[in-house]
Structure formats: structure tokens, C-alpha cells
Amino acid sequence: MRAIDGTIELRKDEPTMQLFASSLRISLVLMLLCGVVYNLAATGIAQTLMPHRASGSLIEEDGRIVGSELIGQTFTEPRWFHGRLSSIGYAADGSGTPNYAPSNPDLLERARQSALDWQAANPDVPLSEVPLDLVTNSGSGLDPDISPQGARVQIPRVSAATGIPQAELEQLVERHTAPRRLGLFGEPTVNVLELNLALREAASK
Structure with a gap:
């Protein structure tokens, strides 16, 4: 949003880019948590508590x-x-x-x-x-x-x-x-x- 000569002009590209950036950040964080951190944690806990079963x-x-x-x-x-x-x-x-x-x-x-x-x-x-x-x-x-x-x-x-x-x-x-x-x-x-x-x-x- 920008003021020009006392009027207000809406720039539609700014909210769109902000939304895209936020979505990208959230996606990357969730991919890291669910695809890497969770799997490493679950595997580590299983290998510690029940290594025989965790290995098949x-x-x-x-x-x-x-x-x-x-x-x-x-x-x-x-x-x-x-x-x-x-x-x-x-x-x-x-x-x-x-x-x-x-x-x-x-x-x-x-x-x-x-x-x-x-x-x-x-x-x-x-x-x-x-x-x-x-x-x-x-x-x-x-x-x-x-x-x-x-x-x-x-x-x-x-x-x-x-x-x-x-x-x-x-x-x-x-x-x-x-x-x-x-x-x-x-x-x-x-x-x-x-x-x-x-x-x-x-x-x-």
C-alpha cells in the first residue's frame, strides 16, 4: 500500500509475495521437522529401547x-x-x-x-x-x-x-x-x- 498525492494506491504484488514467502518458510520448517527430525528421533529411540525389533x-x-x-x-x-x-x-x-x-x-x-x-x-x-x-x-x-x-x-x-x-x-x-x-x-x-x-x-x- 502506498500514498500518492493524498490518495491511496494498493499494490497487489506485495501481499502475494509475502504470502508466498511465509508459505515457503512454513513448508521448509515442516519438511525439516516431519521428514528429518521426527524420523531421526523415532529411529534413535527405537534403536535404543528395542534394537532387535528396530532392525527387522x-x-x-x-x-x-x-x-x-x-x-x-x-x-x-x-x-x-x-x-x-x-x-x-x-x-x-x-x-x-x-x-x-x-x-x-x-x-x-x-x-x-x-x-x-x-x-x-x-x-x-x-x-x-x-x-x-x-x-x-x-x-x-x-x-x-x-x-x-x-x-x-x-x-x-x-x-x-x-x-x-x-x-x-x-x-x-x-x-x-x-x-x-x-x-x-x-x-x-x-x-x-x-x-x-x-x-x-x-x-x-
Whole structure:
């Protein structure tokens, strides 16, 4: 705004430039706070309080990273405990699974084929004893855990393939069964990778 000969002249470019400068400053400050300071603070706190989880809950064996507690792996040989089905092959960069309705023919066919595959690989265990988590996909396709019953029904096959007595495998499953969180939340689970690492150690004795 400028006075000329007693009159008032408005200059429209001045408020516009001031608004642009203010917006730019606010944007830069927010980018610094939210994009740099917050992330560094959150990472630093996580690495200090829970370094294992903050680094991806990685599992090491003999100093070598063999997997993560959070992402399943494919085990198909009879001597291993098998995890849940995964439509994406446990590819962490493509999490997800076909979102079929219960009435979808493709889902029914997939479940039927899963049941047939189970019967072929585990002829000593009736299909009626198999929990659903072994013949259905998880929502993410990455689930690393199975139910304790899902591990127990595989014991006859694993015992026959490894020569480890079933009673010893029962104890192995029991030792690697995680209880409900705080005794209340969720269900007991067995991490398949950790169980198979313990199985390999037991088989080498």
C-alpha cells in the first residue's frame, strides 16, 4: 500500500509475495521437522529401547542372517515343519493375497487342492485333525507363524523323515510355542523358521 498525492494506491504484488514467502518458510520448517527430525528421533529411540525389533527382528545362525521373525519362508521337504500357504511365495515386496469371498469357486478349489496336498504329504494324519491355518492363506501372505496344533499334526511326517522320536519333537514344539500376549491377547503361535532351526540342531546331535 502506498500514498500518492493524498490518495491511496494498493499494490497487489506485495501481499502475494509475502504470502508466498511465509508459505515457503512454513513448508521448509515442516519438511525439516516431519521428514528429518521426527524420523531421526523415532529411529534413535527405537534403536535404543528395542534394537532387535528396530532392525527387522532378524534371526542369525553362526553369525549369518537366515531370516526374520516377521516374514515366513517356504519349506516343502518332508523333514521340515511347513508354514502357512502363501500366494506370493512370502515375497515381502508384494504383501497381499487374493481377496476371495467364501463363495468364490477359485477359493473353494484352492482349499480343495490344499487338502489333497496335505493328505498326500501326511497320510498318517486325518484331514479332520488339520487346523485351518495349514490349508488357508494368511491375509498378508507373509505370516511366519502357525498354531501349536498346526505344528503337532506335522510331527509324524517329520519324525519319519528325520528319525527323531515323536516325543522329542513334541517337546521341541512346546519349547517354541509363544503364549498369548500378556496372557490375554491373540492366540499361542509357533514361529516356523525358529522351530526348523531348532529341529536342524536336534537332528545333528
